[in-house]
Amino acid sequence: MALEPVLQGQFDKAAAQCLSTGVRGAFVEGCTYGVASALIYLAEALLFYVGAVLMARGTYTYLQMVQTLNLVVFTVTIGSQLMAFTQKIAKSVQATKDLNDLLKLNVDSTSEAQGVLRPRIEGDLVFSDVSFSYPSRPGAPVLNNLSMRIEDGECVAIVGSSGCGKSTIAAMLQRLYEPDSGAISIGTNELRATDVQHLREHVAVVSQNPNLFDASIRENIAYGRVGDDMTEAEVVRAAKAANVHDFIVSLPQGYDTLVGENASLISGGQAQRLQIARALARPAKVLILDECTSALDPANQSAVLDTIRGAKVGRTTIMITHKLAVMQMCDRILVVEDGEVREQGTYESLMERKGVFSKLANGGEWMSE
Numbered sequence: 001m002a003l004e005p006v007l008q009g010q011f012d013k014a015a016a017q018c019l020s021t022g023v024r025g026a027f028v029e030g031c032t033y034g035v036a037s038a039l040i041y042l043a044e045a046l047l048f049y050v051g052a053v054l055m056a057r058g059t060y061t062y063l064q065m066v067q068t069l070n071l072v073v074f075t076v077t078i079g080s081q082l083m084a085f086t087q088k089i090a091k092s093v094q095a096t097k098d099l100n101d102l103l104k105l106n107v108d109s110t111s112e113a114q115g116v117l118r119p120r121i122e123g124d125l126v127f128s129d130v131s132f133s134y135p136s137r138p139g140a141p142v143l144n145n146l147s148m149r150i151e152d153g154e155c156v157a158i159v160g161s162s163g164c165g166k167s168t169i170a171a172m173l174q175r176l177y178e179p180d181s182g183a184i185s186i187g188t189n190e191l192r193a194t195d196v197q198h199l200r201e202h203v204a205v206v207s208q209n210p211n212l213f214d215a216s217i218r219e220n221i222a223y224g225r226v227g228d229d230m231t232e233a234e235v236v237r238a239a240k241a242a243n244v245h246d247f248i249v250s251l252p253q254g255y256d257t258l259v260g261e262n263a264s265l266i267s268g269g270q271a272q273r274l275q276i277a278r279a280l281a282r283p284a285k286v287l288i289l290d291e292c293t294s295a296l297d298p299a300n301q302s303a304v305l306d307t308i309r310g311a312k313v314g315r316t317t318i319m320i321t322h323k324l325a326v327m328q329m330c331d332r333i334l335v336v337e338d339g340e341v342r343e344q345g346t347y348e349s350l351m352e353r354k355g356v357f358s359k360l361a362n363g364g365e366w367m368s369e
């Protein structure tokens with residue numbers, strides 16, 4: 001409720017801006033229309049006068065005068081009507097220009113355009129001396145000669161204090177950014193040599209925000225499969241694997257139920273399990289779960305964790321999390337600090353070590369539930 005006055009203020013400001021733009025637009029349109037109409041009547045009056053003078057002098061016949069009058073009035077009328085369209089024409093010109101600019105944009109970034117190999121995405125996932133800083137902050141390195149190996153089929157948690165670079169690691173695995181130095185590979189294949197579409201088909205990401213569309217549950221699950229249509233049986237198989245089939249069939253419209261804008265018609269836990277179903281509908285060997293339980297209550301979290309327990313079998317799974325319960329279900333925990341992996345091991349071994357991990361775990365930054 002404390003946000004209400006702030007939001008109301010923002011709304012009032014936006015509405016006032018709309019009003020003043022609308023009033024100015026209406027004034028210009030009204031003036032244009034007035035001038036255009038006045039021009040027609042002025043032209044008629046002037047022509048009658050000049051025509052009458054010329055007829056009196058015998059220069060024009062009556063027929064010539066009427067012909068000239070019609071011609072001029074017709075031209076002025078068309079011109080004035082076009083003037084009334086000026087605003088719409090200006091808007092269309094700008095819209096066409098914007099559309100052309102959009103069409104001219106490269107579909108792939110320079111780095112995305114590189115890499116043509118479409119190998120099988122399997123094997124150990126290795127970061128070798130990876131350093132990286134965001135292009136907008138070249139002086140602030142996020143990863144600093146970071147090296148780590150995640151074995152094929154292993155489930156690891158990547159943890160660390162807020163802002164240490166966990167989501168950046170996930171972004172680099174999808175080639176949203178390239179390392180400044182060092183290399184990332186899966187099996188024997190370096191990511192930078194891999195076709196970006198192919199890579200993203202095989203690296204599924206479930207994020208904190210339910211990235212679902214305002215469409216049916218079926219369409220949201222099937223969206224995970226690029227290039228071909230999924231059969232009903234495949235959609236159901238993915239939903240069963242994600243533990244969400246029973247919930248779906250309990251709805252009156254089943255798989256045809258619309259999830260609403262921002263998945264507003266279903267709970268956070270159900271939305272996350274649909275995201276996982278979408279991920280499982282793809283041939284993804286690598287599953288990245290980026291804070292996917294952070295916004296959930298304990299009941300929803302436990303349902304999602306049950307789903308993940310099944311989903312991680314046979315996949316290399318990376319969990320980015322602030323929750324101790326999530327860390328505990330992983331085979332290994334990698335602790336990132338100052339852009340490198342500082343500690344790694346099981347939850348128990350790291351707690352016994354009393355290093356960075358145990359300090360963070362006992363420091364209250366992470367949630368136990």
Ligand SMILES: Nc1ncnc2c1ncn2[C@@H]1O[C@H](COP(=O)(O)OP(=O)(O)OP(=O)(O)O)[C@@H](O)[C@H]1O
Nearest residue numbers: 134136137142160161162163164165166167168169
């Ligand atoms: N697009 C970006 N441009 C510039 N800097 C960024 C960008 N995204 C993240 N950063 C910065 O990079 C650092 C690492 O961010 P990242 O999101 O990877 O951290 P994180 O460990 O996932 O944090 P959290 O636990 O809070 O989600 C932070 O200092 C952040 O401010």
